[in-house]
Amino acid sequence: MRAPLGNFTDVRTAPEALDDLVAPVAEAVRHWRGPVPAEELVYVDTDPQVADTAAFVEHYGQELLETSANCVVVAAKRGQTRTHAACVVLSHTRVDVNGVVRKQLGARRVSFAATDFAVGESGMEYGGITPVGLPGDWPLLVDAAVTELPYVLVGSGRRRGKLLVPGKAFLGLPQAVVLEGLGISAS
Known part of the structure; x- marks a missing residue:
């Protein structure tokens, strides 16, 4: 099999790579109900x-x-209420935490979640968090630019390996909300 992007040598469909995925990601792939077949999710081994x-x-x-694309976990706070969400933006942009995210979550303050929390609650490794298999009660905020690409490279839940996901597949992930302007210029 050849990857739709990049020069990878170990390429398999995600359903063929379940043993290389962390439990929540493997479970999400096993029970995939997205707008594209699970076989269109591609796992690539990376160093x-x-x-x-x-x-x-x-x-x-x-x-x-x-x-x-990067998937980052944020913590939003309004009064005593704390909400966690994941945000997916193209990696050459940054998440508009103080604008789009704050408004979408109805929060007074939004910050990046503590690493220990993000790793512990997601069941994924730091540096490999992916939108596939996140906790079902977390809102998933996706920049519209991500959904417009034929394929997007995201984490696989581990530092080793990545997933190539059709952009339109992000529309069917649990709790996904597509937002214009979520990713802003990194400069």
Whole structure:
């Protein structure tokens, strides 16, 4: 099998790679109900030693710079109420935490969630958190630009390995809300 993006040598459909995925991601793939078949989700093995963006794109392909997305967990607070959510934006942008996220979650204050919380609650490794398999009660805020790409490279739940996911598949993830302007210029 050949990956739809990048220069990867170990490429399998996500259902064929369940043993390489953390439990919540494997479970989400096993019970996939999205707008595309689960077989269109592609797992690629990657070397965690080249996880840094610059090294990663040099090693696996320059086109990945424009087609990679980050999934970050945020903590929103209004009064005594705390809400956690995940945000997915293209990796050459940053999450508009103080604008779009704060407004969408109805919060006075939003910050990035503590690493221990994000890892513990998601069941995923730091640096590999993916929107596939997140806790079902977390809102999933997805930048509209992510959904418009044919394929997007995201984490697999582990530092080793990535998922290539059709952009339109993000529309069917639990609790997904697509928002214009969620990802803003990183400069």
